[in-house]
Amino acid sequence: AQSVTQxxxxxxxxxxxxxxxxxxxxxxATPYLFxxxxxxxxxxxxxxxxxxxxxxxxxxKGFEAEFKxxxxxxxxxxPSVHWSDAAEYFCAVDGDTGFQxxxxxxxxxxxVSP
Amino acid sequence: xxxxxxxxxxxxxxxxxxxxxxxxQNLNHDAMYWYRQDPGQGxxxxxxxxxxxxxxxxxxxxGYSVSREKKESFxxxxxxxxxxxxxxxxxxxGDIESEAFFGQGTRLTVx
Numbered sequence: 001a002q003s004v005t006q007x008x009x010x011x012x013x014x015x016x017x018x019x020x021x022x023x024x025x026x027x028x029a030t031p032y033l034f035x036x037x038x039x040x041x042x043x044x045x046x047x048x049x050x051x052x053x054x055x056x057x058x059x060x061k062g063f064e065a066e067f068k069x070x071x072x073x074x075x076x077x078x079p080s081v082h083w084s085d086a087a088e089y090f091c092a093v094d095g096d097t098g099f100q101x102x103x104x105x106x107x108x109x110x111x112v113s114p
Numbered sequence: 115x116x117x118x119x120x121x122x123x124x125x126x127x128x129x130x131x132x133x134x135x136x137x138x139q140n141l142n143h144d145a146m147y148w149y150r151q152d153p154g155q156g157x158x159x160x161x162x163x164x165x166x167x168x169x170x171x172x173x174x175x176x177g178y179s180v181s182r183e184k185k186e187s188f189x190x191x192x193x194x195x196x197x198x199x200x201x202x203x204x205x206x207x208g209d210i211e212s213e214a215f216f217g218q219g220t221r222l223t224v225x
Binding site: 004009032034036041042043044045046049051090092101102103104105106107 | 118120147149154155156157158159162172202204206211213214215216217218219221
């Protein structure tokens with residue numbers, strides 16, 4: 001069965017500092033990979049996705065992620081964090097159908113300090 | 115605007131009562147999904163439907179039921195058999211090899 005691990009429950013970053021959120025997945029082949037962001041009490045917004053091709057993926061709001069097959073990882077990065085980036089971030093994998101039957105990690109809550 | 119609409123935003127259920135959460139999409143997507151979100155557990159799939167008049171159980175379907183009579187609509191009923199229904203429920207839609215689009219969620223509380 002597929003699984004997604006986000007090892008960091010909370011991360012605090014100073015505004016302007018760089019950010020990396022970790023995501024590891026378990027799946028036999030190359031899955032479809034996603035990062036979503038959620039503000040409190042809201043739905044999820046897609047930041048970026050990886051289906052195939054270039055392993056460095058650019059997303060919205062200045063985020064990027066790199067797919068590393070050898071490490072089964074899909075870490076999310078941002079070079080300079082803004083206070084508005086404070087939210088919960090979810091990594092997700094879809095390896096079954098391509099129809100978005102997603103398996104989510106437990107999320108990482110990002111706090112941004114002044 | 116195209117999107118997914120969930121209603122109501124907040125819902126209160128008494129013990130032993132069935133309640134239905136609405137999800138409508140105008141994105142012309144074939145597939146629709148219901149997820150449950152609990153603190154510290156991420157999102158878990160309840161039911162999904164890839165085509166009208168067809169749906170499959172997800173990982174935590176017990177105590178829930180769905181229907182897919184129209185492409186645009188995928189209502190979720192939380193039955194009295196669901197022993198711990200208090201949660202945040204998210205509906206999503208998508209097409210093959212594209213991302214899922216999420217609604218704004220319904221927060222269900224048992225009173």
